[in-house]
Amino acid sequence: IMAVGLLLAGVIAAPALAEELTPPAGANITAVSPAQPDLVIAAAGTTIYRSRDGGTTWQETGQLASPARSLAMTAGDSPILLAGTATAGIYRSFDGGATWQAGNEGLGVTPGAILEVNALGVDSQDSRIVYAATGYRLGTSTVRFTPAALLVSVDGGASWLPLATLPLNSPYFTSLAAVAGQPLTVEAIADAGSSKTYTVDATSLTALLQSGDTSATRQAAAARALGLLGDSNAIDTLLTAAQSSDPRLANAAIESLGLLHAEAAVPTLTSLLAGPETASLSTVADALAAIGGPEALAALHSALASAEMTPARHAAMGALERLGSEAVPGLLDLAASESGVTQRNAVEMLGWIADPSAVDGLAVALEASDPAVRAQAAWALGETLATVDVPGAGEIAAQQALATAATADLSPDVRIHATQALSRLPQQAVVAANPSGSDAAAVPASYTPVGQQTGLHxxxxxxxxxxxxxxxxxxxxxxxxxxxxxxxxxxxxxxxxxxxx
CATH class of the missing domain: 1.20.5 (Single alpha-helices involved in coiled-coils or other helix-helix interfaces)
Known part of the structure; x- marks a missing residue:
């Protein structure tokens, strides 16, 4: 028994011992996750260490191709690890540091040159934005560091865009911090404590986007950066890029048109939503929802007229649901359409959004001539009323309409949906608002939702x-x-x- 106990103790203790690895004294380069403070990485030469308990215990996770000079982790639950090296640019890891891949497109790495990445910084609000400071090691008998550039990535370090060319007398930056409230702006900090702020130049981004010599990856990055900057002067260039045959560029340009609320882009986006699927239809629909206005919403509404679940209709539904309460007025108008298909699809969307302001309109739809519309309205009312803590007169009337439909509607499908909708409503002890002001119409405090008025709940x-x-x-x-x-x-x-x- 004692031998078995010792064996079990050894098995249990073995994993703990594997965790107790303290990095050597040379591991003085560290980075902490913006989203997970207990997740820390450190570097000693080419060796990367990781701690999941705030630095109490450590594991060796992987090796770099060149000694590390800087480290960073992007925001988010699945952070990208980035390592700036002494001679080989930037490496990225997507598996916690076990394996690393170069991410040097646009960074300035050239054959025969020694490019050092002396500082890295991330945007804690956007996991795709990373900043880097670089310089070259030049000289024969004496090698000296010569500052080169500040760069920004808007795709998690996959490619890099110019932020600033650094003068020869620029200090050796050791830290880069994103400036809150100022898009694509970074504060570069030197060891001595001096600092300077830099912002991306929109003109250089537009030139990159228009250049035929720029890769599609960097063109897509430039398109996204223009949207993040809020540069409305780039709308025409982005409209051209939105119709690119390269999906990466087209999607990035469309996303930026949405960020810029570019009303001039609505006709182009409308045709893209109905046309060939070069760009992601979800991206197109989201851009139309972001732009808003009658014309943009009309384009999304037109996709709801399809009886089949087409890709365009699916994309429009997702965009309208994400738009939330802002989409409700237009959907209520569609719910009163003469087309049964449009009515049904609009009522379905109102159920997904589940905004209480739609209750009266859904109650009207429960009396539609088309049983498919009535069944959808019963489901949508159940979804919406379930979000109401204290029902008012309109909500109580809607529950009563559901109770009537559950027992008296000629369609079995409607009766089933209405019964299921009522079953989802919790018992509520409330006094409803009385619009007339008289006490006679007030709902008693022992009020129970219609359909649950039996002794057994x-x-x-x-x-x-x-x-x-x-x-x-x-x-x-x-x-x-x-x-x-x-x-x-x-x-x-x-x-x-x-x-x-």
């Missing part, structure tokens, strides 16, 4: 299950009745074989 899931169970029981009964002749025949055969049984 069942959970919503159980009510739904019982609805299904009754059909199952009926089926079993019918099967048993159908099997009676067969059972009687079997018993008759047994009696013939065993007359005394």
């Amino acid at each position: 069942l959970p919503g899931w159980l009510t739904t299950a019982l609805l299904t169970l009754r059909w199952l029981i009926l089926g079993l009964v019918l099967a048993a009745i159908a099997g009676l002749p067969w059972l009687q025949n079997v018993r008759g055969q047994r009696r013939r074989k065993h007359p005394n049984g």
Whole structure:
């Protein structure tokens, strides 16, 4: 027993010992995750260490191709690790530091030159934005550091855009900090404590976007950066890029047109939503929602007129749901459309948004001539009323309409949806608002939602299950009745074989 105990103790203790790895004294370059303060990485030469408990215990995770000079981690739950090296530019890791890949496009790495990345910085609000300071090691007998540039990446370090060319007398920057409230602006800090602020030049980004010599990856980065800067002068250039045959460039340009609220882009985006799928339809729809206004929303509404779940309709639904309460007025208008398909799809969207301001309109849709619209309205009312803590007169009237539909609607589908909707509504003890001001119309404090006015209050899931169970029981009964002749025949055969049984 003692031997087994010692063996188990050793098995349990082994993982703990593996964690207790203290980095050597040379590991003086560190970076802390903006989103997870307990996640820390450190470097000693080419070796990378990681701690998940704020630096109490460490693990060796991987090796770089060149000694580290700077480290950074992007924001987010799955951070990208970045290492600026002494001679080989920037390396990125997507697996916690186990493996590393170069991310040097646009950084300035050239054959035969020694490029050092002396500082890295991240934007804590946007995981795709990273800053870097670089310089060259020049000389023969004596090698000296010569400042080169400040750069920014808007794609997590995959490619780099120019931020500033540094003069020869520029200090050796050791820290880069994003400036809050100023897009693509960084404060570069030197060891001596001096600092200077730099911002991306929109003109240089536009030139990159228009250049035929620039890779599609960097063109896409330039397009996104122009949107982040809020440069409305770039709208025409972005409109051209939005129609590119390269999906990366087209999507980045479309995203920026949405950020810029470019109303001039609505006709182009409308045609892209209905046309070939070079760009992501979700990106197109989100841009139209971001731009807003009657024309942009009309483009999204037109996609709801399809009876089939087309890619355009799916994209429009996602954009309208993300738009939330701002989309409700237009959807209520569509819910009153003469087209049953448009009505049904608009009512469905109102259910996904679940904004209480739509309750009255959904109650009207519950009386539509098309049973498919009524069934969708019953579901949407259930989704929406479930978000209301204290029902007013309109919500109570809608619950009463659901109760009526659950028992009296001629369509079985409507009755089922209405019953399920009522089952999702919790019991509420409230006094509803009385629009007339008289006490006679007030709802008593013991108010229970319509459809739950029995002595037994069942959970919503159980009510739904019982609805299904009754059909199952009926089926079993019918099967048993159908099997009676067969059972009687079997018993008759047994009696013939065993007359005394």
